[in-house]
Amino acid sequence: MQALLSFDKTPPFAAPLRFFITAPLFSLAAGLLLLWVGPDLLASRWTPGLLAATHLVTVGFMLMVMLGALIQILPVVAGANLEHPLAVARWLHASLSAGALLLAAGFLLRQGALLGTAAIILGLGVVAFLVASGRALAGVPSTSPTIRGLKLALVGLAGAVGLGAWLAVTIANGWRVALPSLADLHAGWALGAWAGTLLAALAYVVVPMFQLTPGYPARPSWWFPGVLLGLMVAWGLAVCLDLPEGIRLAQVLSAVAGIGFALLTLRLQQQRRRARSDVTYRCWQLGLASAILALAMTLTATAWPALADLAGWSIFAGILLLVGGFMSLIIGMLYKIVPFLAWMHLRYRGSARSPVPSMNKLLPEADAQRQMRAHAVALALLLAAVIAPDWLTRPAGVALAVASGWLMLNLLGAVRRYRQHLEKLDREAVAA
């Protein structure tokens, strides 16, 4: 049974865990930033506070969890084993933590030097990960849409971080470039070519596996990551060649592709064979619905640019996509991944005398459901704060901080129960 999980090549629990436990601290910090700065933070897309908060969520929370999860699941979903996973994890975790904080500080304090330093630190960490994962995937043929998607997502990550680093260096040196269109391109690569592609590649595996849905149809699954990356390349070319119509077309088609993927996933979920709606299912429903609405808003604003100039339109869509979409989907996955890994590591160490606690005992469903409701309240308040910033910016910040802290406590609770059982096994081994 131990061979069942191919355990000998499984990275140690400490490798991904450090990412999962610390990620909520960064979204908590984003909440505190809203509380501290107040309504001015939401005055435009480009306020220093909003740029700082956005990167605390995207780099500190999203990128942190995504890369931590990849270290763990590359062997499982692609048969690709990272060499020295713990060393890669330590380096990457330190780089992401320091980089996210420096980036936020650089925006907030308007210090170009801090942004430049953050770009170097994040760049070094991500390059190390890309080299390690690239070597692991180099000999792996693309036999499934997931493996193909993972490889293309890593190209997306390289592009997103490269563009981000270039933007940071540009700002640090005061070079005169068209910052808004480059920032949009950076966001497109980060959320489409990287995060969206990775999400899809993993969804092909985890949605049918954990939610007992039908599989994703092979042909669209195969083409989706390539089409998204191709659209991002086209968007980049249109920026370089200064073709506004080309930029708009690439944006429209990317949003349509994202909506198509989200609608397909919702349809598969409707056909699931699991009668009970667990927290992961609910998080994914919230995440997919939010993402569809956010992308529809982006689509509408691309078709009618006057809408994008409306106060709050792009901020509202951004919150929907990041906090409502990606964060909800990631939280849903964390509630499966963390107890599953704890259970798997205990099972490996387990004995006949001490049966391994179930995943639900390691991280109770009721705790997760309550936290998920807090996250939904935070999302609603954040969206409402865009409409009534004077009244609701600070309460929304508190709500985001509470929901994030609660997530961390739930995950720490699972780790505590895991360690308690491990100590019990050690005591039994000594007694025997």
Added chain:
Amino acid sequence: MSHPKAQHVVDARYMEPPEPFVQTMEMLDTLKPGEKMLLLLFREPHPLYKVLRQNGHAYETELLADGTFEILIWR
């Protein structure tokens, strides 16, 4: 349950882990020399592939249009 490709089939498409692995290993234990089995899943089971290679089994995987992976296994 049988299939044109193999007499023995484990349809694990709506099973939660680790049930697909457990049922596949149990089925492999019952195979007579020369017999093949087919595992149906909505994902490629890389950890299982590794165990199959370690145990001297051969396998061949085909992805169908509906997203099903057909994994034909024999010794």
